[in-house]
Every structure is written in C-alpha cells, then in structure tokens.
Amino acid sequence: MSRNKKEPIDKLNNIGIKNTLHLFNRVKTPDDRNEVASETGLSNDEIMRLTKFCDLSRVKWMGPIFARLFLESKADTVEKLSESNPEILYEKLVEINNSKGYTKAKFVENDVRLCVNIAKMVPNVIKY
Structure with a gap:
C-alpha cells in the first residue's frame, strides 16, 4: 500500500482520473487495470481495491x-x-x-x- 492516503489520489489525478466515473471508465477489465497500474506506479492490489470501491459506489445511496x-x-x-x-x-x-x-x-x-x-x-x- 502507499505510504499516505493522498498518494494514490495524486497518482490517479496525474493521469487524468479525477473522480470515480473517470476511474470506472479505466478499470473495467484486467488489461485496463494493468494499464492504470503501469501508468501510475500503484500496485495491482491498490488498483483492485480502488476498482471494487468504485464498483460499490455505483449502488445508489452507497457512501x-x-x-x-x-x-x-x-x-x-x-x-x-x-x-x-x-x-x-x-x-x-x-x-x-x-x-x-x-x-x-x-x-x-x-x-x-x-x-x-x-x-x-x-x-x-x-x-x-
């Protein structure tokens, strides 16, 4: 995992991922997630956790x-x-x-x- 909570957000922002919709559009397949991991330097585990968080956020009223x-x-x-x-x-x-x-x-x-x-x-x- 990253050293601080803001680091993954900064790395995603650096490649144009500013919100969960942007992330959702970039992590739909294993190849997509590998590409995001490669572009950001985030681990595959971090990308998967963010993907699952993004997936769950699509459920109405899910905070x-x-x-x-x-x-x-x-x-x-x-x-x-x-x-x-x-x-x-x-x-x-x-x-x-x-x-x-x-x-x-x-x-x-x-x-x-x-x-x-x-x-x-x-x-x-x-x-x-």
Whole structure:
C-alpha cells in the first residue's frame, strides 16, 4: 500500500482520473487495470481495491463508509453484494464496525437489505 492516503489520489489525478466515473471508465477489465497500474506506479492490489470501491459506489445511496464496510465484509463487488444474504451480511457489517469504529451512525438490517436489492439492478460491467 502507499505510504499516505493522498498518494494514490495524486497518482490517479496525474493521469487524468479525477473522480470515480473517470476511474470506472479505466478499470473495467484486467488489461485496463494493468494499464492504470503501469501508468501510475500503484500496485495491482491498490488498483483492485480502488476498482471494487468504485464498483460499490455505483449502488445508489452507497457512501464511502458503507462501501468500506462492504469491502471488508467480502461483499466487495456489486455482483457479490447482489448475491448476499442481508441478515448474515448485516451481522458481519456490525461486527466490522464494532471492531474498527468506522461510523457512529446506526444502520439496521433493512438498510443492508436495500443495498442488496439495489445492487441487483446495477449492471455487472467490471470484469474481475
């Protein structure tokens, strides 16, 4: 991983990737991701993590904190999220949040169910 949180953003900005839409358009295939890694000097692992974050951000109402929770829960792509059991996923998200303290905001199982249902409507266009 990069030494600081801003370094990957700076490296992406240097090649014209300024937001998640720009990133989305550049990371749809393994070859695309390899090209971005080569152009930026970011590791393939960093590019994959950013790709998954970008993928999850396409789910309506998915904010960065919730996306981070989903990434850590292994429901880390739109496809995996859409196939998740909301009850089991909710328990996992609570466990992660209790352990890492990402948010003090309370979320409920229905919030997770909503994300799962919305993810079912999002096209799976990123090839992993």
